Amino acid sequence: MVWLFTLLVTLGGGLLRWFRLGEPKAVVFDETYYVKDAWTMLMTGEARNWPDTVFLNGAEYSVNDLFASGNTDNWLPSAEYVVHPPVGKWLIALGLKLFGGAGSTVAWRASCAIAGTVAILLLIRVVLRLFHNVSVAMLAGILMSIDGVGIVMSRTGILDIFIMVLALGAFQLLLMHRDWAVRRLREQYAIDSRRRDAEWVPNRANRSKKKNRKNDSPRPFLLRAKGPRLFFSWYRLAATFLLGMATGVKWSGIYFFAAFAVLSVLWDAWNRREAGYYSWFGAGLKEGLLAACYMLPLYVATYVAGWANWFMHSDSYLHDWAAKNPGEGITWLPEGLRSFVEYHREMWIFHTHLDVYHAYRANPLTWPLQIRPTSFYWEKVPTQGLCTLSPNTQCVAAVTSLGNPIIWWLGSLCAIIAIVIAIVKRGDWKIWAVLIGFIGGWLPWAQYLNRTTFTFYSIVILPWMILSICYVFNEIRKAADATLWKWVWGITVGICGLVSLFFYPIWTAMPVPYDFWLAHMWLQSWI
Structure with a gap:
């Protein structure tokens, strides 16, 4: 229904x-x-x-x-x-x-x-x-x-409608990643908390709760354990691809990528705490770095792939700029990429002025x-x-x-x-x-x-x-x-x-x- x-x-x-x-x-x-x-x-x-x-x-x-x-x-x-x-x-x-x-x-x-x-x-x-x-x-x-x-x-x-729908699709995927992560945390916590050698740490946040609040006080103890790995999911991978596509429509998509990526990592860290794990902040930071190791390359690769025809056509705008301007730009790059960077420099000047x-x-x-x-x-x-x-x-x-x-x-x-x-x-x-x-x-x-x-x-x-x-x-x-x-x-x-x-x-x-x-x-x- x-x-x-x-x-x-x-x-x-x-x-x-x-x-x-x-x-x-x-x-x-x-x-x-x-x-x-x-x-x-x-x-x-x-x-x-x-x-x-x-x-x-x-x-x-x-x-x-x-x-x-x-x-x-x-x-x-x-x-x-x-x-x-x-x-x-x-x-x-x-x-x-x-x-x-x-x-x-x-x-x-x-x-x-x-x-x-x-x-x-x-x-x-x-x-x-x-x-x-x-x-x-x-x-x-x-x-x-x-x-x-x-x-x-x-x-x-x-163009702008495409940025909206791609960003919205990416956000839906990150929500799906969050729900998946919460399920994994609950399942793993149930296993880790039953171990004989489980180590428990007093929850300092419990002491700061006001007595007159509803019955939502935090756990009196947190579990010192690694918990499940959350940095990778196919949902997050697909969201990164869509955000790379959004940036391939207009550069403003990069702000969505930055905001969504940080939020997703923070959600993972906080949900780790809510599940009952002690080292939630440190684990969240490490997982954020691990997530960046594949999200950033995929994001950049998706964006660059959108320019495939520019690389393929020798008469595309500024395609031969590097060959005509030896010694200029980022000289250690191959000619094609040097021309590509110069094109982006011109675009940046246009948008910022x-x-x-x-x-x-x-x-x-x-x-x-x-x-x-x-x-x-x-x-x-x-x-x-x-x-x-x-x-x-x-x-x-x-x-x-x-x-x-x-x-x-x-x-x-x-x-x-x-x-x-x-x-x-x-x-x-x-x-x-x-x-x-x-x-x-x-x-x-x-x-x-x-x-x-x-x-x-x-x-x-x-x-x-x-x-x-x-x-x-x-x-x-x-x-x-x-x-x-x-x-x-x-x-x-x-x-x-x-x-x-x-x-x-x-x-x-x-x-x-x-x-x-x-x-x-x-x-x-x-x-």
Whole structure:
């Protein structure tokens, strides 16, 4: 039954992403980079430069307009300087290959729609593993299904949705590793504690517990024993691979890798203590170092493997830089790797010095509140669709990367409340599951406040926004009776659903009267 509910919610969210996926029939926002790069990578093996305009039959046409109409062969022979790794564009290229080629707007958005749909299923499974309650998991899935950032980024051929789903998949695997480790610890402790030569040490933490707390005092004695090895599991190995893939989409994936790896090791160490072992900190530190011995090489190898075509094509950008610049760069490296490092140096300079003005530039600190959403597309169109209800007004079509404001504002509030609850409870490992997405996906951007950034980057923290809501609502569920919980659940889903229904036309380029579009601009900064 749980899987039935999961699939039904996922199907519903998928329909919202695939319905009219081909609209608008235009190159939208950064699709001008990633879709055209993906197409030339599919056709030639490497991204190629494109002119802005092309002359055909004596007239000048926009390359983007031609591309959207199916004229997709206007690239230049020179390799393009791209500022993000290739994996995300290869994923877009896979959609182009499977769903009809560059002449179809559905094809170049298909991979993103699949990723956004899979993310719904993954989040439901994450919440089930965390809170072990179907109603809370369904709440998470529904909120993920109907959020505007999730919908828009699933319907646009750009990269960030891939980072989100890969990081979420890795997080689910690390939760599975944690559950596996807890089982191993319990099983081994039962064996070690029964040995005749078992050595017991007084638990110093037991003396610091207040007498008026519930019956949750720690064990009076801890077992001095090695316990089971936890540093390796196939779950952790697979999570490392996914995080390497995420970094192969955009470099921001490295922050998720760092945050998740540290959290996973700390969980192992703390669970060793909770199981009853004395040398939990030292053992956890050693196991963390052992885990790093295979996680770091696999992570780097996965990232580098994403550049395989760059190494294979002699005309790729900067491929022969080392040969043309002897004695420069890291001279002890082979020429291919020296050129590869130089390319990455250029990318680093680009990303750390990008501070040009853009009308939709947004301070990262404002992302959780969706203060300055990104307008991907806005055009006046002939009267059609909903505009026929008001034929005397201007008809427009828009794609605005704006989250459901209720979900994002509630999620921001719940993140704070969740921290307070965890403090009052004097610790709860689940709070770190809630906060780690913010630590890996949002907090690092605080060091780039002067960089040109956009609110749609916040798609990577959407699952953890919803996890914040689930954490607080799970506490409400445990404290309230069944009837009250049903009302809280139903009212939350109902309000969020109505708001999403109201905003859905401006997330999906449905033709609407101008006044109807303007009614969605609740804040001046949304225009």
